[in-house]
Amino acid sequence: MTSRAVFRAMLGFYMVLFFGFLFGPLVVMGATAFNTPNYPQAWPFEGFTLHWFADLADDRDLMDGIWNSLVIGLGVVALAVPVGLAGAIVMTQIYWRARGLYYLVVVSPVLTPGIILGISTVIFWKDVTTATGVKALYDGFFMTILGQSTFISAYCMLIFLSRLQRFDRAQEEAALDLGATQSQVFWHVLIPFLRPAVLSAALLAFLASFENYNTTTFAILSDTTLTTVLAGRVRQGTTPAISALAVIIILVTLAGAIAYEVLRRREARREAAAAAARQAEENLEGGGRVAAATA
Amino acid sequence: MIESLVKGLLIAAPFAVVAVFWIMAVRERRLAGNPGARGFFQHNGVPIGIFLLLAVGFWAVVMIVLPQLYMVDYSFHPKLPPKDYGGPKDHYTLENYHYFIFGSTTERDALNTTHLRAFFLTIVCSIVVTFVNFCICYPLAYYMAQAAPASRVRLLMLLLIVPFWVNEILRAFAFRIIFGTSGILNNVLMALGVVAEPIDFLGLDVGLYTGLSYAYLLMMMFPLYNAIESLDRNQIEAARDLGAPWWHIHLNVVMPHAKPGIASGCTMVFMLSAGALAAPQILGGPSSLWFTPIVYDRFYQAFNWPQGSAYAFILLLTCVLFVMAVMRVFKVSLGEITR
Numbered sequence: 001m002t003s004r005a006v007f008r009a010m011l012g013f014y015m016v017l018f019f020g021f022l023f024g025p026l027v028v029m030g031a032t033a034f035n036t037p038n039y040p041q042a043w044p045f046e047g048f049t050l051h052w053f054a055d056l057a058d059d060r061d062l063m064d065g066i067w068n069s070l071v072i073g074l075g076v077v078a079l080a081v082p083v084g085l086a087g088a089i090v091m092t093q094i095y096w097r098a099r100g101l102y103y104l105v106v107v108s109p110v111l112t113p114g115i116i117l118g119i120s121t122v123i124f125w126k127d128v129t130t131a132t133g134v135k136a137l138y139d140g141f142f143m144t145i146l147g148q149s150t151f152i153s154a155y156c157m158l159i160f161l162s163r164l165q166r167f168d169r170a171q172e173e174a175a176l177d178l179g180a181t182q183s184q185v186f187w188h189v190l191i192p193f194l195r196p197a198v199l200s201a202a203l204l205a206f207l208a209s210f211e212n213y214n215t216t217t218f219a220i221l222s223d224t225t226l227t228t229v230l231a232g233r234v235r236q237g238t239t240p241a242i243s244a245l246a247v248i249i250i251l252v253t254l255a256g257a258i259a260y261e262v263l264r265r266r267e268a269r270r271e272a273a274a275a276a277a278r279q280a281e282e283n284l285e286g287g288g289r290v291a292a293a294t295a
Numbered sequence: 296m297i298e299s300l301v302k303g304l305l306i307a308a309p310f311a312v313v314a315v316f317w318i319m320a321v322r323e324r325r326l327a328g329n330p331g332a333r334g335f336f337q338h339n340g341v342p343i344g345i346f347l348l349l350a351v352g353f354w355a356v357v358m359i360v361l362p363q364l365y366m367v368d369y370s371f372h373p374k375l376p377p378k379d380y381g382g383p384k385d386h387y388t389l390e391n392y393h394y395f396i397f398g399s400t401t402e403r404d405a406l407n408t409t410h411l412r413a414f415f416l417t418i419v420c421s422i423v424v425t426f427v428n429f430c431i432c433y434p435l436a437y438y439m440a441q442a443a444p445a446s447r448v449r450l451l452m453l454l455l456i457v458p459f460w461v462n463e464i465l466r467a468f469a470f471r472i473i474f475g476t477s478g479i480l481n482n483v484l485m486a487l488g489v490v491a492e493p494i495d496f497l498g499l500d501v502g503l504y505t506g507l508s509y510a511y512l513l514m515m516m517f518p519l520y521n522a523i524e525s526l527d528r529n530q531i532e533a534a535r536d537l538g539a540p541w542w543h544i545h546l547n548v549v550m551p552h553a554k555p556g557i558a559s560g561c562t563m564v565f566m567l568s569a570g571a572l573a574a575p576q577i578l579g580g581p582s583s584l585w586f587t588p589i590v591y592d593r594f595y596q597a598f599n600w601p602q603g604s605a606y607a608f609i610l611l612l613t614c615v616l617f618v619m620a621v622m623r624v625f626k627v628s629l630g631e632i633t634r
Binding site: 011014015018019021022023024025026028029032039040041044082083085086087089090093095097098101102103104105106107108109110111112113114115116117119120121123124125127130146149150153158181182183185186207210211213214217218226227230231234235242243245246249250253254256257258261 | 312316317319320323335337338339340342343346347350351353354355358359360361362363365366369377380431434435438452453454455456457458460461462463464465466467468469470471472473477479482509512562563566567569570571572573576577587590591594600603604607610611614618629630632633
């Protein structure tokens with residue numbers, strides 16, 4: 001019994017350390033947002049102030065950066081979600097000999113460092129611009145959206161693939177037998193089935209884009225996003241206004257994370273309920289068959 | 296002459312590969328003589344089929360393959376002013392790789408110790424960070440997957456997810472506040488009288504290594520959790536009943552089963568820390584050099600893009616080699632790593 005108590009104590013100690021490590025830095029940073037010295041200082045705590053939050057609103061660079069990040073985030077959602085969906089559907093249909101190569105290609109951005117995605121995107125489109133003379137292609141926003149979407153599309157594809165694995169092909173066949181066209185099957189059978197995955201892919205794509213730095217810092221050229229502005233500030237040393245922004249971001253992402261979790265939970269529950277119902281039905285049918293056989 | 300030929304081949308190659316597979320697929324379907332089998336467009340309808348082809352084609356070819364090929368091609372060119380592009384001076388060369396090793400595009404007298412040292416240090420440190428992350432995450436992953444009640448697992452998961460969504464720069468900033476010379480740690484240590492002078496934690500790279508381990512904890516946690524969770528608890532019970540000590544159970548039952556998860560977590564963490572840019576920029580001391588900021592400086596301080604591409608390609612090759620090594624050592628497939 002004592003060894004069990006020792007084990008529990010050790011586990012408790014480890015958990016405290018682990019979550020202390022996880023949340024400690026965020027708490028310290030949060031504390032500096034409310035402290036009066038104009039250098040981010042958590043301790044000694046010299047006085048409570050909300051001054052740094054007020055400072056934020058006047059910060060034009062930062063506000064521009066946030067706005068640009070929002071625009072880029074929406075652009076990435078608009079590109080990466082459909083592309084990820086197409087990628088997943090093609091994966092289920094592709095010629096078997098080509099599947100390995102195809103998977104390697106589309107999943108490789110996930111395993112590639114972000115700066116390389118940014119660099120290669122910039123170099124490629126610079127060359128395309130020189131070759132075609134279309135100056136609009138060598139644009140920070142355009143390239144950032146493309147660069148981020150290379151790997152975010154792969155995330156979306158993985159989400160869609162795991163959902164597609166549970167898709168019952170019989171539904172499609174039934175719709176076709178009843179005279180639906182292929183397009184109708186796509187819009188009225190497949191897309192409704194994938195709807196929860198579309199939502200979580202969109203949320204994930206937006207958040208991943210919003211917080212991306214490595215790819216963005218190369219692809220954005222002379223424009224700015226939230227992360228590039230922040231990186232510049234933090235490197236120069238900064239006022240606690242950045243901590244105030246961090247507090248706001250933590251609260252917003254907390255809300256986002258909880259929303260995402262709730263979505264996923266609800267989907268999982270619905271899934272479980274559907275599976276249970278199917279099971280019950282099968283049991284009934286089986287029972288009926290047994291009854292018929294015995295009769 | 297040969298330069299434009301190679302460029303043309305680079306553009307044509309992905310399309311040729313697609314065409315070859317397409318023809319093979321059609322031929323194979325004909326030969327199989329299965330009347331029920333339908334072609335791509337019959338299966339999806341023409342409008343949806345076109346959408347699928349365009350979207351995937353644009354993604355795989357224009358967004359992924361061509362930029363990478365271009366970057367590699369670019370890294371074998373000399374640095375030139377724009378007017379010389381395609382001119383007589385624009386020829387293939389190894390000078391950018393030569394510079395990485397010898398610190399000069401022509402001489403071979405000395406090694407480029409700054410860059411080589413940074414490169415190997417980055418690899419070694421990333422491996423250490425990966426290993427440390429595994430050690431930190433394994434106990435909690437095991438606890439959540441095998442021992443904890445379901446409601447507690449849900450809570451722990453949520454707690455784990457939240458810091459992950461705070462962006463990388465702010466996380467690094469938090470460590471700067473902690474480890475700075477007038478940071479909270481030094482203030483506390485001095486107030487307690489442990490040290491008389493502030494310790495330069497950032498200069499000693501303590502901040503960098505802690506920040507890197509922190510940043511990618513969850514990329515290790517989730518694959519580990521998923522892999523351990525799928526292990527049947529009866530196997531652990533059986534091993535215990537047969538008298539195996541706890542470390543035997545972990546080494547010979549749990550870890551072999553969790554191999555894909557371990558491989559996946561290790562690959563992700565290694566790749567992310569070797570490719571990390573924000574943490575070294577913010578937390579690195581003045582004397583410490585991580586490889587990625589050097590790549591960054593090739594582009595935006597030396598303005599030597601071909602050389603930057605060469606450095607980026609070296610980093611990419613390193614990551615590819617690491618992934619292949621992991622797949623070899625753990626005997627797992629790519630599909631298992633990225634799941």
